[in-house]
Amino acid sequence: MAKTNGKEKTSILDDPRMKLVLRALKRFNYQQDALLEVLNTAQEAFGYLPEELLIYIAQELDVPLSKVYGVATFYHLFSFDPLGDHTCIVCTGTACYVKGSEDIVDALEEKYKIEQGQTTPDGKFSVSVARCLGSCGLAPVLVVDGNVVGKATTESTLDRIEALLEEDEVETEPVTA
């Protein structure tokens, strides 16, 4: 089983999702050039990159923490804050732009009082944008909780998000980060 090399036990390193990160480290034999792959795995496993994890990765790969930060901040897919329970990524690529995706972003920002890239204060919902999700034939395109939704309109998007958030309230599911 995965061990944390005797480092002081902290919540993140004891998290079961760490297994995936450890597997990635092992698969690349702790080579420094695996940094991006390991960060990708960590982002996918945790949904964001906690600081403690970045420090751990820097130690394991034996690269300066400044480099880990440098790489992590360079790429758009990495985030440093946990996302909301529900996420909506609006595509703002050319085809979606031509088909009016900006209106959708504006409407979401207005309704939930957050800017793109932010999460509502209650941690329930995040809005972000992406420069082309590669489904241009269905423009405008969204990714809601990981599912691609095509031919979206402002109305259909607002309804969809509203329904998702309401669903949670009914079920009163425990909130997990």
Added chain:
Amino acid sequence: MPAKKTFDAAALQEMADKEQEKQHKYKTRLFCCASTACLASGSAPVQDTIKQAIKVNKLNKDVQLVPTGCMGLCSHGPMVRVQTEDHHTDILYQEATSETAQQILEAYVLKTEPEEETEPAEEVGALDIPHFRGGVQKRAKKKLEESVLPQDMPFFTRQTKVVLTNAGLVNPENLGDYVASGGYRALANVLETMTPEQVCEEISNSGLRGRGGGGFPTGLKWNLLRKAPGDTKYIVANGDEGDPGAYMDRTIMEADPHRILEGMAIAGYATGARQGFLYVRGEYPIAVQRLEKAIRAATRKGILGESVMGSDFSFEAEIRIGAGAFVCGEETALMYSIEGNRGMPRMRPPYPTQSGLWGHPTLINNVETFANIAPIMEKGAAWFAGTGTEKSKGTKVFALTGDLRNTGLIEVPMGITLREIIEEMGGGMPGKRKFKAAQTGGPSGGCIPASHLDTPIDYESLQALGSIMGSGGLVVMDDKNLMPKVAKFFMEFCVDESCGKCIPCRVGTVKIQRLLEKIIDGQATHADLDQLKHLCEMVKTSSLCGLGQTAPNPVLSTLRYFPDEYESLLIQPEAAAEV
């Protein structure tokens, strides 16, 4: 360990025969598009309905469900194609639902409807274009008939397929399907009968040019790597498709991953590289998953890995996933990213073929370029060069999107005109809207106005128009689009994506964006417009890499073709004097 039976050319043939025989045993084959676009339109429930029916009615010997890659017409998805025994029927259904699937099953498989005499579909032509061939469809409910796509639809008939022959016809997650369609035969043949020099020469003779946008002759690049000194060399397939409005590479990777691997292995043999990397955008999870599966299946068979198909040649392929940086499509930035660094470009020379990954000679081609290799080696350079124009041979895959009736993925011969693509294949603008501009090449390209619609598409003609071929994004805009706003949209993209290494790009793009904002807000004067032009020229000529050098193109091309739209927004001199 017992010696594994070598998987050589004979074994490949045996596998192909077996798979084909298996396919012929099915009375009906139902192809369901399982690409990202069709999955988003609801392809999964369609597949589930068919799967369930096969299970309940114990039809697994008669009916085969084939989840495939993109069939092209994404705006009308999910697509379902029905092929019956001996190709008596070959019909494509659009906008399928579970209900459609049920009706298809009733009409073709369960035969609860009275049967009708059917005539065989037309024989395929010499070009072997595997678009659907129609035929007489069996009587079905009215609703089902409505979702049949006409077989003479220009969207399909005007296509010439070299790269996408398998898209929509093979299961990308099944090696057997690819082999049955003639896959890996080119690789086996190359290994058995050709020298690396001969392979490079064949590619040179074909006239194939880089499909990522640059248009550099592929054979020449391969020869540079072949002649480069050193034992360690690398092959990189660039699948970091960052252009907004383009998804050709995604589709090729999702629809036919083995074809890319075959092209890479042939390139490895021709250049002396034993290791290949596929650099794929993080935004494309399905492509990554299918490529991973393909690499595993091919390696297990002995098609990749140590001693490829029993020869002395070894080739391994690995995937590297990008993390959302447009600039990583630039080859030097891409290499830094594979090495685990920030993806920032560097000066060239040295070119990657001289000093690439970890300092070793490296060949970087776009995934679409690699997808062209197997057909060229299989059918010959002359066959390939028979399509296209004098300087641009073969076909190009375009993502046709924007304000059009039919949007989706098309593969057309080089030299076709924009008018043919937009008006015939795309079906023109919906409603009473009028065509305004076609944008090719994404943020590095330009807007082409109606007056130039009859230009044949090739690398040089598009460049002459102030645009570029690019990777193949083709976004059509109707008359409600204001060109300075379109230019601002692209400039915002470049501001976001500029890596910040060189000043002209980092600062210049921001300055250009602010000037465009000023113009759109009606606050700008003629002096601002002059400064905009000056800045564009400066950024274009002094930036370090392709991103900066081409970033002003959308502004310059809209200034060139739609000057009135800018002029009309300026403060007129007399008004300015009053202020």
